[in-house]
Amino acid sequence: MIRTRFAPSPTGYLHIGGARTALFSYAFARHHQGTFVLRIEDTDLERSTPESVDAILQGMSWLNLDYDEGPFYQMQRMPRYKEVLAQLIDAGHAYYCYASKDEVEIMREQQRAAGLKPRYDGRWRPEAGKVLPQIPADIQPVVRFKNPTEGSVAWHDVVKGIIEISNAELDDLIIARPDGTPTYNFCVVVDDWDMNITHVIRGDDHVNNTPRQINILKALGATLPQYGHVPMILGADGERLSKRHGAVGVMQYLDEGFLPEALINYLARLGWAHGDEEIFSMAQFIAWFNLESISRSPAKFNPEKLRWVNQQYIKAADNDRLADLVRPFMEKQIGPLAASPALAEVMQLLKDRASTLIELADAAKLFYQYTTPDAELLALHLTPEAHQALQQLTQQLTEIDWHKEAIHDAVKACVTASGLKMPKIAMPLRVIVAGVTQTPSIDATLLLIGRETVLARLQGILGA
Numbered sequence: 001m002i003r004t005r006f007a008p009s010p011t012g013y014l015h016i017g018g019a020r021t022a023l024f025s026y027a028f029a030r031h032h033q034g035t036f037v038l039r040i041e042d043t044d045l046e047r048s049t050p051e052s053v054d055a056i057l058q059g060m061s062w063l064n065l066d067y068d069e070g071p072f073y074q075m076q077r078m079p080r081y082k083e084v085l086a087q088l089i090d091a092g093h094a095y096y097c098y099a100s101k102d103e104v105e106i107m108r109e110q111q112r113a114a115g116l117k118p119r120y121d122g123r124w125r126p127e128a129g130k131v132l133p134q135i136p137a138d139i140q141p142v143v144r145f146k147n148p149t150e151g152s153v154a155w156h157d158v159v160k161g162i163i164e165i166s167n168a169e170l171d172d173l174i175i176a177r178p179d180g181t182p183t184y185n186f187c188v189v190v191d192d193w194d195m196n197i198t199h200v201i202r203g204d205d206h207v208n209n210t211p212r213q214i215n216i217l218k219a220l221g222a223t224l225p226q227y228g229h230v231p232m233i234l235g236a237d238g239e240r241l242s243k244r245h246g247a248v249g250v251m252q253y254l255d256e257g258f259l260p261e262a263l264i265n266y267l268a269r270l271g272w273a274h275g276d277e278e279i280f281s282m283a284q285f286i287a288w289f290n291l292e293s294i295s296r297s298p299a300k301f302n303p304e305k306l307r308w309v310n311q312q313y314i315k316a317a318d319n320d321r322l323a324d325l326v327r328p329f330m331e332k333q334i335g336p337l338a339a340s341p342a343l344a345e346v347m348q349l350l351k352d353r354a355s356t357l358i359e360l361a362d363a364a365k366l367f368y369q370y371t372t373p374d375a376e377l378l379a380l381h382l383t384p385e386a387h388q389a390l391q392q393l394t395q396q397l398t399e400i401d402w403h404k405e406a407i408h409d410a411v412k413a414c415v416t417a418s419g420l421k422m423p424k425i426a427m428p429l430r431v432i433v434a435g436v437t438q439t440p441s442i443d444a445t446l447l448l449i450g451r452e453t454v455l456a457r458l459q460g461i462l463g464a
Contacts, residue, residue, distance in 0.1 A: 002034030013249025257357030
């Protein structure tokens with residue numbers, strides 16, 4: 001049984017990189033009819049906050065990344081960590097280190113000065129025949145893992161291939177702080193072991209943690225999971241993704257008018273591909289997904305491509321759903337909407353041109369909020385010839401059946417009879433009826449605004 005996990009630290013929002021990691025872990029589990037676990041790694045008490053936990057849970061919910069187990073909180077598993085710590089100490093795989101922070105810093109400064117890699121020098125590491133320093137009375141010890149000094153750690157990374165790191169490169173990792181709370185690398189190992197995680201899919205900034213975690217797992221006699229380290233996401237300039245590239249918390253994309261399925265689709269294509277497919281459903285993604293198709297090269301985040309993907313999903317979206325999503329954006333700006341025209345019908349008219357829900361809301365406002373055009377705008381577009389032609393059109397609009405084809409024919413007949421070109425009629429008509437110069441097709445616009453409103457606005461300005 002495949003078991004994957006997403007294990008964010010609640011020290012901020014759920015960001016783009018984390019969301020993609022969650023998506024890949026989720027899709028791999030679903031592809032194999034396995035289990036997807038959510039784990040909150042909240043042992044960093046200084047930085048972890050309840051608000052950050054809520055942001056992670058909200059982001060997962062909005063993206064529809066439903067987990068089968070969890071959320072599990074590391075702070076609620078402290079008795080288990082301390083039990084395993086005691087096992088490692090009793091078995092000689094871990095030991096107490098009484099070196100103070102100042103001692104360790106001096107040690108590192110001396111190593112840097114000598115051109116060496118800064119590392120713990122093992123002064124409290126117990127060895128056969130070694131005499132340890134006298135235990136100081138005023139120091140609370142940390143617990144360090146007794147890392148092997150010979151050989152290497154090698155694993156087949158399901159994304160990157162074979163990775164091998166010499167144990168000589170690894171010093172004795174702190175696995176418990178002076179106050180007894182375990183550290184990240186230790187908690188991760190115990191959690192993955194206890195939760196029977198078979199595949200650890202995470203960002204490649206964790207590659208350096210993996211050999212340490214493997215050595216701890218081996219010391220515990222635990223089965224090793226398979227590891228897959230996904231390359232980082234970069235900005236278009238090749239630098240590490242940051243807020244200036246548009247890397248914000250996923251819930252901000254909700255606020256900016258993106259559909260969750262569009263963001264999921266875009267994230268899936270950041271470092272993974274199935275042929276030339278660009279737009280696909282979650283079900284298709286799950287059916288196609290495998291770890292071997294993840295690129296070994298960093299992906300580049302492109303906000304414009306994300307907007308294009310969102311546009312495709314808006315075009316294909318159900319009109320009633322779009323109306324429900326757009327309504328809050330509109331009411332925040334202009335208050336409660338009138339019952340007519342039906343917002344779903346407005347969505348049908350406008351959705352092909354919008355790349356976000358905010359753009360849809362802005363375009364839809366003209367059907368619910370009217371500002372009488374000022375004299376300057378009218379003078380610019382309402383020529384005497386157009387004035388006369390629109391008076392005749394007003395009369396025609398009182399007599400026709402109110403449907404799109406009839407409105408189209410009436411406007412076309414007005415153009416023909418007046419001898420003017422279409423823009424000379426359509427532009428002042430838009431200005432009078434909608435209060436703006438840019439609208440969808442004039443016949444569709446008049447249809448949705450409604451006969452009574454259209455005639456009242458024309459008569460109010462033309463005096464017809």
